[in-house]
Amino acid sequence: MKKLLQGVLGxxxxxxFILMIVSAxxxxxxxxxxxxEYQTLNQFALVAGISILAFGGMLAAYKGEQKGWLSGGMTGLIFVSAMVLFQIIFENSWVxxxxxxxxxxxxxxxxxxGMIGVNLPRKTAKR
Structure with missing residues (x-):
């Protein structure tokens, strides 16, 4: 459980967050x-957001080493919850x-x- 939470939160x-700041x-x-044009930029932002979330879920599950669907789902839900919370607090509007x-x-x-990340091959140390 500790590895799962460390993978998701860390x-x-x-x-x-780092990749979203860089892409912004x-x-x-x-x-x-x-x-x-603004419409083209909007499409780039959509693709970047989806790709970044998929990468974040994949990395969380890879580092958590178990339950990829749970790691990815938790990663996505935590990030989306933060976005909704920021919108409610700073923009004073609902979703x-x-x-x-x-x-x-x-x-x-x-x-x-997350489902992809948990199934990625791991490096093994040669003895």
Whole structure:
């Protein structure tokens, strides 16, 4: 259980937050210095978010070494809960139906990433 929580909270959520900050910076630079339209940027953000959540779930399950579906699901739910909480606190608005479907897709991506991550081959030390 300790490895599972360490994988989810340490590696999964940590990597997601770092990668989300980096991708937000890259998207902001693209928006500022290119002629990219807002709709195209929105699609890039969607793909980046889903990919990052899948990677975070995969890393959490790989490091947790057990129950990949649980590691990925917990990673996705914790991240989405934080996003909803920030929206309620800072924007003073509730979650809309389109956002709910987006959040569901993020949790699903992390869940699937967790199932993949637990099955990745591990490095073994040669003796």
């Amino acid at each position: 590696y999964g959520i940590g990597s997601i 910076g890259v998207l902001a630079i693209l928006l500022r210095f290119t002629g990219m 809309t139906l389109p956002q709910l479907s987006y959040f569901g897709g993020l949790v699903l991506a992390a869940w699937l990433g």
